[in-house]
Amino acid sequence: MPIARAATRAAVRLGAVALTGALLAACGGASDGAPDAAGGKVTLTVDLFGSFGYQEAGLYAEYEKLHPDVTIKQTDTEDEADYWKSLQTRLAGGGGLADVQGIEVGRIASVTQQQADRFQDLRAYGAEKLKGEFAEAKWAAATAKGGEVLGLGTDVGPEALCYRTDLFARAGLPTDREELARTWSTWDGYLELGKRYREKAPAGSAWIDSVGSLYSIMIGQEEERYYDASGKLVWDTNPALRTAWDTAVEAAQSGLSAKLDQWSPQWNQAFAAGSFATIPCPAWMLGYIKGQAGDAGEGKWDIAALPGGAGNWGGSYLAVPKAAEHKEEAYELIAWLTAPEQQAKLFRTQGNFPSATGAIEQVADAKDPYFSNAPIGRIFGEAAKAAPVQVLGVHDQNVAQQITNALGEVERKGTDPAKAWANAEKGVANTLG
Incomplete structure (x- = not known):
C-alpha cells in the first residue's frame, strides 16, 4: 500500500469500500467541484487509496475552518492496485479525475517518466519554494527530467517490527523491545524466535501475518530492488x-x-483476533493497527527495531491532474497538508512518518501510549536516517505484486518454490509486455 504507504493505512480505511470507476468519476465531476452559485464556495475533491489519515487527524476540518469558502470531499479505494488501475483509465479518458490524486511511491517513477503531461507542474503555483522543506530524495523522486514538480511528498515508511506483548508472554518469550531487538538483530534470529513461538503459541496464533509482508519489509532495506541505477530491470538477478x-x-x-x-x-479481522504475534511495521502501519485492533488492543502492542538494519516501505505523494477543475485551490490544499506542522500532527495521531525535514525534528520525542508507550519518534527517526535512498523504477509496484503473488502460492498452496518463482517470471513478463 500509502503510511507509508500507505502512505498510512489508518482507521477509516478499514471500512472503505472500493469505489467503482463511475462513482469516482461522479466525485470528480463538475457537479461536485463547481463553485456554489449562491455562496461562491468550492468543493475540492480528493481521491486516495486507503486513508492517508487526514480525516482521522482532523486536518480537513481544520483547513475548512481556515478557508470557509472551501469544502473537501474525499473518496478512497482500499486496495492501491485497484486505485491505480482506475486512475489510469480516467487519466486516459481525461474525465472523472479529482482535484487531488494520491500517488504511491512505487508509482511515482511512472508519473514522472511516462505521465508528466497528465499532471500539473506545481511550479506554476510556486512549489519550487518548498524544495528545502523536504528530504532531498523525496523531492527528487517527484521531479521529472524537465524539472517539472509533479507531486508533494506526504509520508515515508521507515520500518520496524510491531508485536503483541501478551501473546509473547503466553508463549514464554521476552517482551522487552530492547532485548528483542538484540535477539532478532538478523532475519535468521527472527525466524528462530518464530520457531520458538510456534512451539508454545496460543491456539490459532501464528508468528507473522503473511510471508508477503516479510518479503516486502526485507526488500525495503535495499537500495536496488527491481531496477538498477541505470534504469535496467534487474529483479530476477538481484541477490538481495x-x-x-x-x-x-x-x-x-x-x-x-x-x-x-x-x-x-x-x-x-486478524488484528483484533490475535491471529499473529508480529507484523512488519512501517510507520504508517501504526494507524492501521489501531483502527483494526481497536480500543481492546491498546497496551497489548509494542514496537522494536527491525532485524537486519533500517529500511523503507511505502510513502506517498499528492498530485494535481491537469484535468482537475480547481488546480490552484488544490495546490494550496496539498501544500498545507504536506507542510511540517501538519505532517508532525499526522505522525503524532496516525503514525505517518514525515517527509518534511522540519516535521522530523518536531516529532523526535514522540511516544505512543497505544503501543506500550513506545518511543516512536526515536525508533522511526533512527530508521529513517539509516534507510537507503532507493532506486525507483517505472514498474516497481507491478513486479512486487507478481512476487508476492508467487509467495502466496508457496504459503497457501504448498507450491514448489522453484515453480512459484517461474510463475513470478511469467507474471512479470505478461504484466510488462
Missing part, C-alpha cells in the same frame, strides 16, 4: 531480492505464517 524471497519461503515452509492476504477482510 533472492535472499528476501528465500527467507519468506523458509517462513512459509516452517509454518510461521497465518497465511493472510494483506488488505483482505480476513487480515483486517
Whole structure:
C-alpha cells in the first residue's frame, strides 16, 4: 500500500469500500467541484487509496475552518492496485479525475517518466519554494527530467517490527523491545524466535501475518530492488531480492505464517483476533493497527527495531491532474497538508512518518501510549536516517505484486518454490509486455 504507504493505512480505511470507476468519476465531476452559485464556495475533491489519515487527524476540518469558502470531499479505494488501475483509465479518458490524486511511491517513477503531461507542474503555483522543506530524495523522486514538480511528498515508511506483548508472554518469550531487538538483530534470529513461538503459541496464533509482508519489509532495506541505477530491470538477478524471497519461503515452509492476504477482510479481522504475534511495521502501519485492533488492543502492542538494519516501505505523494477543475485551490490544499506542522500532527495521531525535514525534528520525542508507550519518534527517526535512498523504477509496484503473488502460492498452496518463482517470471513478463 500509502503510511507509508500507505502512505498510512489508518482507521477509516478499514471500512472503505472500493469505489467503482463511475462513482469516482461522479466525485470528480463538475457537479461536485463547481463553485456554489449562491455562496461562491468550492468543493475540492480528493481521491486516495486507503486513508492517508487526514480525516482521522482532523486536518480537513481544520483547513475548512481556515478557508470557509472551501469544502473537501474525499473518496478512497482500499486496495492501491485497484486505485491505480482506475486512475489510469480516467487519466486516459481525461474525465472523472479529482482535484487531488494520491500517488504511491512505487508509482511515482511512472508519473514522472511516462505521465508528466497528465499532471500539473506545481511550479506554476510556486512549489519550487518548498524544495528545502523536504528530504532531498523525496523531492527528487517527484521531479521529472524537465524539472517539472509533479507531486508533494506526504509520508515515508521507515520500518520496524510491531508485536503483541501478551501473546509473547503466553508463549514464554521476552517482551522487552530492547532485548528483542538484540535477539532478532538478523532475519535468521527472527525466524528462530518464530520457531520458538510456534512451539508454545496460543491456539490459532501464528508468528507473522503473511510471508508477503516479510518479503516486502526485507526488500525495503535495499537500495536496488527491481531496477538498477541505470534504469535496467534487474529483479530476477538481484541477490538481495533472492535472499528476501528465500527467507519468506523458509517462513512459509516452517509454518510461521497465518497465511493472510494483506488488505483482505480476513487480515483486517486478524488484528483484533490475535491471529499473529508480529507484523512488519512501517510507520504508517501504526494507524492501521489501531483502527483494526481497536480500543481492546491498546497496551497489548509494542514496537522494536527491525532485524537486519533500517529500511523503507511505502510513502506517498499528492498530485494535481491537469484535468482537475480547481488546480490552484488544490495546490494550496496539498501544500498545507504536506507542510511540517501538519505532517508532525499526522505522525503524532496516525503514525505517518514525515517527509518534511522540519516535521522530523518536531516529532523526535514522540511516544505512543497505544503501543506500550513506545518511543516512536526515536525508533522511526533512527530508521529513517539509516534507510537507503532507493532506486525507483517505472514498474516497481507491478513486479512486487507478481512476487508476492508467487509467495502466496508457496504459503497457501504448498507450491514448489522453484515453480512459484517461474510463475513470478511469467507474471512479470505478461504484466510488462
